[in-house]
Amino acid sequence: ARTVERLRGALDRDELLLHFQPLVRLADERYVGAEALLRWRPAGEAMVPPDAFIPEAEDSGLIVPIGSWVLHEACRVAAPWHRDNGAVVSVNASPRQLREPDFATQVLDALQRAQLPPQALILEITEGVLVGSGPVAEQAVRHLGALRERGVRVAVDDFGTGYSSLAYLRDLPIDHVKIDRSFMPGPGEPDPTARTLVKAIIDLATALGLGTIAEGVETAEQVALLRALGCERAQGFHFARPVPAAEAGELLARSH
Ligand code: G
Ligand code: G
Ligand code: MN
Ligand code: NA
Numbered sequence: 001a002r003t004v005e006r007l008r009g010a011l012d013r014d015e016l017l018l019h020f021q022p023l024v025r026l027a028d029e030r031y032v033g034a035e036a037l038l039r040w041r042p043a044g045e046a047m048v049p050p051d052a053f054i055p056e057a058e059d060s061g062l063i064v065p066i067g068s069w070v071l072h073e074a075c076r077v078a079a080p081w082h083r084d085n086g087a088v089v090s091v092n093a094s095p096r097q098l099r100e101p102d103f104a105t106q107v108l109d110a111l112q113r114a115q116l117p118p119q120a121l122i123l124e125i126t127e128g129v130l131v132g133s134g135p136v137a138e139q140a141v142r143h144l145g146a147l148r149e150r151g152v153r154v155a156v157d158d159f160g161t162g163y164s165s166l167a168y169l170r171d172l173p174i175d176h177v178k179i180d181r182s183f184m185p186g187p188g189e190p191d192p193t194a195r196t197l198v199k200a201i202i203d204l205a206t207a208l209g210l211g212t213i214a215e216g217v218e219t220a221e222q223v224a225l226l227r228a229l230g231c232e233r234a235q236g237f238h239f240a241r242p243v244p245a246a247e248a249g250e251l252l253a254r255s256h
Contacts, residue, residue: 004060006042007053011069015042018073020248022240022255023090023213026227031255033088034081035124035235036074037242038066058096067097068106075114075121077245082120085256089121092157095128098140104147111152118151124178125154127162130171144173155213160201169208177205181216181236185225195225202229 010016020034040048057063071091078089097103111118129140144154155176156168160183168174179201185194198214205212214226217236226234240251 003053003056004062007040007057007060007062007066010040010042011065013043016040016066016069018070018077018245019242020077020089020245021235021242022248022251023088023233023235024239025233026223026231029223029239031087031240031252032233033090033122034078034248034252035090035242036070036077036092038070038092054094058094061096063094063096064100067094068110071107071110072113075110075116077249078120079114079116081249081252082116085252087120087252088153089116090124090155091121092124095126095131095140098125098129098143099136101139103140104143107147107152108150118147119153122153122155122176123147124157125172125174126157127164127168130164130168141172148173148175155211158215160197169204169210174210176211176213177201178213178215179231184214184216184218184222184236187219187221198225198231199229202226202231206230 017039018036019039020036022031023033023035024030025032038050040053042048054063057066074089074091078087081087107123111121130137148154153175154173155178156172156174157178158180159165159177161180179198183194183198183201185191202212212231212233214231214234215236217223217226217234217238219238223234223238
């Protein structure tokens with residue numbers, strides 16, 4: 001409860017900020033975009049990671065105004081990256097946001113204000129979007145459909161970790177899957193099970209015409225495996241950590 005009260009004022013006090021983790025095209029290992037990741041820095045305190053406040057923000061509904069701020073800020077920051085380098089920006093949208101009747105309008109408004117073309121935005125959603133089927137889930141699907149018609153891309157985040165990942169591929173209008181970092185093979189001994197799972201996900205997504213983005217890539221061995229298996233894009237500590245906007249902009253410009 002205390003977190004929620006403090007978080008309520010955080011937006012007004014300018015305590016929220018975005019870091020950006022570069023996204024790499026595996027074919028040539030160039031940066032082609034970045035994922036916006038929310039941070040909270042209360043005055044005079046250490047940075048609070050999202051796991052420590054996003055659940056509360058979701059439960060309290062605060063994720064709706066916060067998520068709207070994230071969208072506007074990410075589009076604003078990414079507009080020159082797109083203009084100068086053709087970069088795309090990936091933004092996480094929580095299930096709660098997709099239940100708002102005006103979600104699609106909010107997204108289009110953020111794009112319009114930033115003068116960012118819809119094709120430059122990837123929305124990352126999780127399977128929570130479909131929890132509680134019926135009118136609510138239908139509305140989320142309608143939002144995503146409307147946004148895709150305008151050119152926005154949709155990615156399923158944390159793919160493979162939920163209980164209905166395959167139903168997702170059938171029921172949701174999507175463009176990419178983000179392979180959860182828990183599927184990356186560990187260091188040392190070659191792990192046939194891990195390799196088989198990653199290959200199966202990439203093959204399935206590719207056969208369905210979906211793009212693939214691997215998350216949590218930490219080693220050169222993982223990079224080599226993902227390339228061999230035909231994965232398109234990746235992000236992870238091997239390439240770059242999430243960094244402040246200015247730094248991300250420099251990385252994208254240098255890589256172009
Ligand atoms: O940056 P990283 O620790 O630290 O992010 C942790 C989790 O928080 C990730 O699962 C990510 O999807 C989520 N997250 C980060 N930024 C946002 C955001 O702007 N909105 C939502 N809904 N989730 C976010
Ligand atoms: O949206 P999502 O759940 O994917 O959020 C990305 C999270 O993963 C962020 O917390 C980010 O800091 C973290 N992350 C990014 N790259 C790596 C990595 O290579 N290894 C690990 N362990 N975490 C990572
Ligand atoms: Mn994400
Ligand atoms: Na993820």
